[in-house]
Amino acid sequence: xxxxxxxxxxxxxxxxVDRYRPLEELGEGAFGSVVSAWDTRMQRRVxxxxxxxxxDSHGAPSVPPGLAEARTAAMLNNPAIVTVFDFETDxxxxxxxxEYVEGASLAELLAETGEPLNLDEAAAVVDAIADxxxxxxxxxxxxxxxxxxxxxxxLDGRVKVADFGIAELSSLAGHGAAFGGTLGYMSLEQxxxxxxxxxxxxxxxxxxxxxxxxxDNPFADSTIEGAIRRITITGAxxxxxxxxxxxxxxxxxxxxxxxxxxxxxxxxxxxxxDALLPHLGDARAGRASLAELVADITGxxxxxxxxxxxxxxxxxLQGSGGRVLVQLVAGAEGGWLAWAGLSAVxxxxxxxxxxxxxxxxxxxxxxxxxxxLGLLCAVAGAIAHGAWALAAALLLIGGSWWWLFGxxxxxxxxxxxxxxxxxxxxxxFLQPLIAGFTLPPLGAAIAAALGGALxxxxxxxxxxxxxxxxxxxxxxxxxxxxxxxxxxVVALASSPAAWIALLGWxxxxxxxxxxxxxxxxxxxxxxxxxxxxxxxxxxxxxxVVARTLSQQAGYESVLTAASLAGSLILMWLAxxxxxxxxxxxxDPLSVAARRREDH
Ligand code: ATP
Ligand code: MG
Numbered sequence: 001x002x003x004x005x006x007x008x009x010x011x012x013x014x015x016x017v018d019r020y021r022p023l024e025e026l027g028e029g030a031f032g033s034v035v036s037a038w039d040t041r042m043q044r045r046v047x048x049x050x051x052x053x054x055x056d057s058h059g060a061p062s063v064p065p066g067l068a069e070a071r072t073a074a075m076l077n078n079p080a081i082v083t084v085f086d087f088e089t090d091x092x093x094x095x096x097x098x099e100y101v102e103g104a105s106l107a108e109l110l111a112e113t114g115e116p117l118n119l120d121e122a123a124a125v126v127d128a129i130a131d132x133x134x135x136x137x138x139x140x141x142x143x144x145x146x147x148x149x150x151x152x153x154x155l156d157g158r159v160k161v162a163d164f165g166i167a168e169l170s171s172l173a174g175h176g177a178a179f180g181g182t183l184g185y186m187s188l189e190q191x192x193x194x195x196x197x198x199x200x201x202x203x204x205x206x207x208x209x210x211x212x213x214x215x216d217n218p219f220a221d222s223t224i225e226g227a228i229r230r231i232t233i234t235g236a237x238x239x240x241x242x243x244x245x246x247x248x249x250x251x252x253x254x255x256x257x258x259x260x261x262x263x264x265x266x267x268x269x270x271x272x273x274d275a276l277l278p279h280l281g282d283a284r285a286g287r288a289s290l291a292e293l294v295a296d297i298t299g300x301x302x303x304x305x306x307x308x309x310x311x312x313x314x315x316x317l318q319g320s321g322g323r324v325l326v327q328l329v330a331g332a333e334g335g336w337l338a339w340a341g342l343s344a345v346x347x348x349x350x351x352x353x354x355x356x357x358x359x360x361x362x363x364x365x366x367x368x369x370x371x372x373l374g375l376l377c378a379v380a381g382a383i384a385h386g387a388w389a390l391a392a393a394l395l396l397i398g399g400s401w402w403w404l405f406g407x408x409x410x411x412x413x414x415x416x417x418x419x420x421x422x423x424x425x426x427x428x429f430l431q432p433l434i435a436g437f438t439l440p441p442l443g444a445a446i447a448a449a450l451g452g453a454l455x456x457x458x459x460x461x462x463x464x465x466x467x468x469x470x471x472x473x474x475x476x477x478x479x480x481x482x483x484x485x486x487x488x489v490v491a492l493a494s495s496p497a498a499w500i501a502l503l504g505w506x507x508x509x510x511x512x513x514x515x516x517x518x519x520x521x522x523x524x525x526x527x528x529x530x531x532x533x534x535x536x537x538x539x540x541x542x543x544v545v546a547r548t549l550s551q552q553a554g555y556e557s558v559l560t561a562a563s564l565a566g567s568l569i570l571m572w573l574a575x576x577x578x579x580x581x582x583x584x585x586x587d588p589l590s591v592a593a594r595r596r597e598d599h
Contacts, residue, residue, distance in 0.1 A: 015040065016095060017088045020048055029149070030182070032093075036100055039085075046085060049096040051169070061092035066169050073141040073165025074098075080132035082152060082162040098162070103155045103294045106212070107148035112297040116215035116242070117286075121293070123277060124286030125151065126209050128159035130273035133205060136164060137198045137269060144168060144196060146204035147185040148211065155298070157291030183227045184220030188260055191228050199262035202269050206257030209276060213250065214242040231260055250279050326414060327364050330371060333417045334363025337374030341381030367414065368407050375402070389490060393457070401450050404443075412439055412447055419451030420458040422567075423471040426559075428455050429567035432505045433531050436512025437524060437574065444513040445506035452505030456498060460488040468501040468542065470559055497546035504538025516575075524575040532568040536561070 015021055020037040023045070027034050032051040039046050053061040067089070074084040074096060086097035104112070106125065117125065129151060136143060143150075145167035152160050167181055181190050187203035190196050211217045218236045221227040236258055239246045253275045259265040266272040277283075338359035342352055359377060363370025375398040382391035401416055415438075419431040432448035439447060455471060462472035492498050508531035515527030539560050 016048060016050075017090065020046060020095075020097065022048075037097075039097075045100040045102075047082075047098050047100045049098065049163075049166070051094040051096065051166075053092050053094070063089070064169060067094065070165035070169035073136075073168070076136055076139060076141060076164055078132060078135040079158075080128040080160055081135065081164060082160045084164075096166075099160075101152040101154050101160055101162075103153045104297055105149050106151035106153060106159075106208075109153055109290075109293055109297065110148060110212070110215065113293060114215075117212045118281065118289065119213075120281035120283070120286035121290050122209065122212045122286065123280035123283040124157065124290055125153075125159050125212050126205070126273060126276060126280060127283045129161055129205050129208065130269050132161040133198075133201050133269040134273075137201070141165065142168070142196060142198065143201050143204075144190065145181050145185070146201055146208060147182045148208060149182075151208070153290050153294050155291060155294055157287035157289070157294065159287075159290070183222070183224065184217045186227065187262070188228065188231050189262060191224055191231070197262060198268060199265050202257055202265050202272050203259070203262075205269060206254055206265075206272065210236060210239070210254050210258070213246065213254075213280075214239055216242060247279050250276075253279065327367060329414045329418065330367035331360045331364030333414055334367075334370040334374040335360030336421075337371070337417070338377040341374075341377035341379070344381035344384040346384075368402075371413055371417070372398075372402050390457075397450055397453055404446055412443055415439075415447040416450035416454060419455045420471055423455045423458060423469060423563075424473040426470075426563050427567045427570060428469050428471065429508075429532065429535050429564050430570055431455075432509040432535065433512050433528050433567060433571040434574075436509040436514075436527060436531055437516055437571070439509075439513060440517075441510040441513040444509035448509035449502070449506040452502045456492060456502060457488075460492045467546075468498060468539070469563055495546070496549065497542040500545055501539050501542035504535045504542075507538070508532070508534040521575050525572055528568055528571040528575060532564055532571075536564050539564075 016037060019041055020039055023036045023038055025033065025035050026047060029049075032049055034047055034049050037046055037048050038044075054064055056062040071087045074087055077083065082101060083099040084096060085099065086095075088095045088097065110116075116122075129146065133143060133146070141164060143161065143164055145163055146161070150161060150163045152162055154160065181204070183191075185204045185207050187196075187200045190200050207217060207219055218234070219227060219230045221230055236255065238248075239250050239254065240248060253272070257265055257272045257276070266275060335356050338356040339352075342355055347355070355377070359370055359373045361370070362373055375394065379391050379394050379398070382388075382394060401413075412435075415431065415435050418434075419428060422428050422430050431451040432444075435444040435447040435451070438444075456468045458471040459468050462470060511534055512527040512531035515530055516524035540557075543557065
């Protein structure tokens with residue numbers, strides 16, 4: 001996979017508000033959609049309702065009126081209400097982050113079984129919705145969209161009501177269905193756009209009760225006029241027309257709850273439930289049998305979650321914090337290149353610092369652009385020293401880097417340049433491991449090859465004991481300015497041993513990338529070990545070849561080994577902090593899609 005593809009997949013994988021990783025589309029409602037997501041901070045599954053803002057007269061999204069009220073309403077805390085953890089907004093939509101109820105909606109349950117609930121199950125459902133509504137009404141909140149889709153039944157058979165505060169928001173925002181509710185569950189006053197009250201929720205609960213008992217909603221219609229006619233003229237039939245075994249007393253209570261005018265209904269949801277529940281079954285037994293029903297219709301299909309490995313640190317670095325970190329590294333690299341290159345050119349001090357600030361600032365704001373400016377500074381420095389071969393090598397390496405990475409992916413762009421600096425800190429071998437940890441194999445290999453080449457240039461210029469890896473800190477900083485570098489570049493390029501050592505870098509990165517693609521900590525750690533093994537092997541072989549060809553001893557293998565060990569240990573620490581983020585292999589949405597196809 002090339003860098004472009006990698007980057008676009010990355011974009012798809014964007015965390016919602018820098019925190020929630022989308023997993024699976026759960027459904028689309030009257031407005032907005034619901035996805036399940038992984039909360040990378042709390043390490044739990046959540047459901048997120050995305051509510052797009054309406055467009056204003058200029059076609060720009062605008063914060064709808066009633067958002068603050070919706071937030072308050074959504075935050076109700078009760079066992080029969082789906083808990084809302086968070087209510088976030090960005091420029092064009094709101095995100096309602098809620099408890100994920102694993103199970104099914106009452107609507108799915110009725111549709112899948114194709115039959116009404118038994119009286120125990122009906123008792124469990126009515127009891128829970130009534131509890132939720134009573135609690136909300138005591139807190140001055142109306143639901144206004146009570147319907148089977150908004151009643152969720154968990155795997156344990158517990159019933160919870162979702163979407164408090166949403167109906168009002170949707171009607172204020174001018175979305176979809178009339179007055180926020182749903183035809184078939186909207187009382188007459190709500191259909192007519194008259195004043196709604198607790199009695200409107202009571203009517204909707206009565207309609208849901210009627211439906212779970214009989215399997216039918218006699219008020220459902222495709223138009224508002226039709227729905228009004230069904231309430232005012234047709235009315236609901238006796239429950240005994242559906243099943244003669246049902247108690248006749250149910251009719252009186254249901255018809256009262258379904259009273260055309262609010263004043264004809266029970267004074268509150270509590271009174272309605274108190275009147276209805278004695279004619280239904282045992283709510284406790286109902287929960288147990290609902291649990292069985294839910295298990296039947298969801299099957300033993302494991303959650304998409306089981307397939308995923310959750311990533312802690314690296315997932316979080318994907319958010320804005322991680323972006324800023326990478327931008328800081330890019331800024332530092334840009335400034336360093338500008339300084340190292342331009343200090344060789346005779347510039348007035350003030351102009352030198354202005355140029356450095358410009359390139360560093362540019363690299364921070366737009367890493368791809370800033371780093372290419374930095375590269376040009378380095379080339380200018382080499383030319384100023386008459387090191388034409390070095391200038392050509394820099395242009396070639398830098399140009400291919402720009403083409404493959406610099407333009408497209410900020411994270412990958414900063415990797416090659418980091419290698420000589422890490423090498424100056426005696427942990428140069430960390431670079432191919434990081435590349436393998438963060439990039440797919442091909443991208444990792446190229447980033448590591450470029451990093452290796454730069455490190456070797458710096459190492460040759462440093463003339464420390466261990467060739468190809470040991471870099472003197474002063475050289476790492478001033479590599480481009482070394483007048484003698486030209487012959488060294490040539491000497492390096494004509495040494496077979498150097499090529500063998502260099503080959504170790506991309507191979508190690510690719511091996512690391514491939515092994516850690518399973519995205520678990522253990523595999524990442526194994527990958528780091530294997531990558532370090534490849535590097536060690538390549539450098540050992542280079543050593544043997546160099547000795548054989550030039551009968552030259554004096555390789556400081558201890559320094560090389562120490563650098564390798566230090567890099568490996570640091571990489572292991574990074575693996576321990578979290579498995580790598582590898583969206584292209586671990587795309588949860590595609591896992592979910594595959595699952596659906598398998599079914
Ligand atoms: P409305 O927009 O009128 O509420 P709706 O309920 O059909 O219509 P959404 O609220 O967008 O649509 O919900 C879509 C589906 O997502 C629901 O039917 C339900 O199955 C599922 N869902 C919603 N909230 C959760 C949740 N907290 N946990 C699990 N599934 C949920
Ligand atoms: Mg809903």
